[in-house]
Amino acid sequence: MTHSVERQDTAIQNQVLATCLLAGRIMIEGGSEMYRVEDTMRRIAVNAGEPQTLVFTTPTGIFASIENQPYIQERPISKRSIDMEKVTRVNQLSRSFAADQIDLDELHAALIKLDQNTPFFPIWLQVVSAAVVSMTLMVLFAQQYDWIDMPLAAAVGALGFLVDIKVNAVTNIRFISELLGALVVGLTAWLGVRLGL
Structure with a gap:
């Protein structure tokens, strides 16, 4: 017992x-x-x-x-x-x-x-959200509403996030996907500035 x-x-x-x-x-x-x-x-x-x-x-x-x-x-x-x-x-x-x-x-x-059962938002909505967040962060860091740079910041953020998602799906190594996403963000922003956008 x-x-x-x-x-x-x-x-x-x-x-x-x-x-x-x-x-x-x-x-x-x-x-x-x-x-x-x-x-x-x-x-x-x-x-x-x-x-x-x-x-x-x-x-x-x-x-x-x-x-x-x-x-x-x-x-x-x-x-x-x-x-x-x-x-x-x-x-x-x-x-x-x-x-x-x-x-x-x-x-x-x-x-x-x-x-x-993890609910995920569709990828297109995640990319749009990354674009919106990128715009708001640009306003936060620049400390002004720069209406000309906001669309570029949105496009750069969305593109970087999309690269991160796609690379992560292929490699499943978070460091690599984040590194390449950040590299795309940096290069795209630099290119936009160099082209006068």
């Missing part, structure tokens, strides 16, 4: 750690700050009845264990981007769990669903 209870406790602890690590991985991959990730993971553990959970996060991996237990779980972080919608959704699920609106199994299932 004692072994059965211990196995059940271990299974629950494993489920708590797995849920914490999944929430943490989604948040880190979505661009959340490390202290927020650790805070959310600890809150999930405390609300699941494991207040002695130890959490350690890095940009490339997360670790969690329960104090005085002989095992630790870790998850690698394979990609990073900016997806505040996912981060916000993890926080909402964590709050629902804390308010006893969902149980641990439902939280884990909802996190798996969130992780697998």
Whole structure:
């Protein structure tokens, strides 16, 4: 009977750690700050009845264990981007769990669903958004509304973002795609200035 209870406790602890690590991985991959990730993971553990959970996060991996237990779980972080919608959704699920609106199994299932179903905007809308952001950043850096340079800034930003997307689809190495996108932005802006545009 004692072994059965211990196995059940271990299974629950494993489920708590797995849920914490999944929430943490989604948040880190979505661009959340490390202290927020650790805070959310600890809150999930405390609300699941494991207040002695130890959490350690890095940009490339997360670790969690329960104090005085002989095992630790870790998850690698394979990609990073900016997806505040996912981060916000993890926080909402964590709050629902804390308010006893969902149980641990439902939280884990909802996190798996969130992780697998990432809504993306169409590429054309992302490119248009990059153009708009580039215009607003030009106004911010120039500290004036230069109506002549705004279309060039929009075109340069959109082109650089499009190169980044296309190269990333081919190489899947983020550094190379960002480097080439930045190179296109710099060269296109320089060319526009040289041509008097």
